[in-house]
Amino acid sequence: MTTRKQTLLFPGAQGKFEMPKPVNVASVPQRSPFRYPGGKTWFVPTFRQWIATIHPKPTILVEPFAGGGIISLTALFENLVQDAIMVELDDEIAAVWESIVNADAEWLANRILTFELSKESVINEISRIPCTQREKAFQTILKNRTFHGGILAEGSGFLKYGENGKGIHSRWYPATIAKRFVNINHFATRIDFRCDDGLKVIQEFSDRKDAIYFIDPPYTAGGKQAGKRLYKHYSLDHEQLFSLCETLKGDFLMTYDNAEEVKNMARRHSFQMRLIPMNNTHHATLEELVIGKDLSWMDAFPSVHEPETTYVAQKIRKKRTTKPLKPDVA
Numbered sequence: 232m233t234t235r236k237q238t239l240l241f242p243g244a245q246g247k248f249e250m251p252k253p254v255n256v257a258s259v260p261q262r263s264p265f266r267y268p269g270g271k272t273w274f275v276p277t278f279r280q281w282i283a284t285i286h287p288k289p290t291i292l293v294e295p296f297a298g299g300g301i302i303s304l305t306a307l308f309e310n311l312v313q314d315a316i317m318v319e320l321d322d323e324i325a326a327v328w329e330s331i332v333n334a335d336a337e338w339l340a341n342r343i344l345t346f347e348l349s350k351e352s353v354i355n356e357i358s359r360i361p362c363t364q365r366e367k368a369f370q371t372i373l374k375n376r377t378f379h380g381g382i383l384a385e386g387s388g389f390l391k392y393g394e395n396g397k398g399i400h401s402r403w404y405p406a407t408i409a410k411r412f413v414n415i416n417h418f419a420t421r422i423d424f425r426c427d428d429g430l431k432v433i434q435e436f437s438d439r440k441d442a443i444y445f446i447d448p449p450y451t452a453g454g455k456q457a458g459k460r461l462y463k464h465y466s467l468d469h470e471q472l473f474s475l476c477e478t479l480k481g482d483f484l485m486t487y488d489n490a491e492e493v494k495n496m497a498r499r500h501s502f503q504m505r506l507i508p509m510n511n512t513h514h515a516t517l518e519e520l521v522i523g524k525d526l527s528w529m530d531a532f533p534s535v536h537e538p539e540t541t542y543v544a545q546k547i548r549k550k551r552t553t554k555p556l557k558p559d560v561a
């Protein structure tokens with residue numbers, strides 16, 4: 232059974248509520264070899280907080296839209312779960328996770344350390360057709376680290392100026408990236424990676440009480456474009472995802488953009504919502520949505536305002552009463 236602190240019915244209702252400050256990502260251990268568009272490093276402290284409220288401790292974390300995988304990696308490195316089921320549909324990203332699982336993390340680390348980076352060498356490398364999965368993985372890391380915003384979707388191109396005008400060199404830290412592969416290698420046997428549809432894998436685990444789910448889909452609900460620009464795979468049946476979440480025996484958390492369509496879906500499925508601040512790449516503070524079955528542990532965060540119910544006063548016309556007929560007297 233899950234035991235949790237009692238929630239306030241209307242957190243912040245007294246008007247004293249202050250939105251917590253966005254997490255400073257520099258305070259979170261960076262464990263992913265990717266710089267991932269829409270990455271959830273900023274969510275790590277909240278994720279830890281959530282897991283600490285779940286009793287008994289979950290065995291499995293399912294991450295159906297893994298991307299750069301920071302949440303699964305955190306859960307494994309910090310022993311928050313035994314195993315992580317990571318799912319990602321993008322074959323290039325998948326090649327990296329598959330290489331790690333297939334004991335090629337050290338090979339990748341070495342390839343990164345010995346690569347002489349220049350625009351020509353990168354173009355030369357990424358225009359080759361890879362013969363092995365680990366070569367494809369290396370090409371992916373190279374693109375991810377030299378393309379604008381780490382974006383691999385169509386239309387993406389090289390970093391022009393990058394940090395301090397260093398161009399393609401500005402996100403290429405060979406020693407750091409190689410070290411991350413070496414570190415992940417220690418946990419590789421605890422990763423079950425699938426290049427598959429996240430919805431299918433959620434369904435596969437839906438009966439397991441010891442499984443929890445961190446769900447971070449591409450933000451495309453209601454025709455929104457945000458996810459379309461960033462990922463090769465962006466179309467998703469969001470309604471089906473919400474319906475699947477209702478069937479889960481284990482607990483789940485979803486993160487979404489703060490969009491009306493998403494809030495309406497959450498309402499229809501009777502899920503709870505909270506707003507959480509985050510800083511985007513332009514250092515602007517935005518609010519994202521956290522959705523779950525029971526978010527009482529998130530009392531520090533404002534809940535989503537429900538639309539006011541309007542009461543329509545109806546004029547009720549008095550029915551003209553007709554005189555009852557006199558009963559027949561026998």
Ligand SMILES: C[S@@+](CC[C@H](N)C(=O)[O-])C[C@H]1O[C@@H](n2cnc3c(N)ncnc32)[C@H](O)[C@@H]1O
Nearest residue numbers: 267269270271296298299300320428429447464
């Ligand atoms: C918002 S990103 C996840 C970011 C991740 N949480 C992180 O911290 O790096 C969504 C990911 O879902 C992937 N994706 C899209 N549709 C998918 C599907 N049906 N099954 C699995 N992955 C999918 C995209 O390729 C993208 O990498």
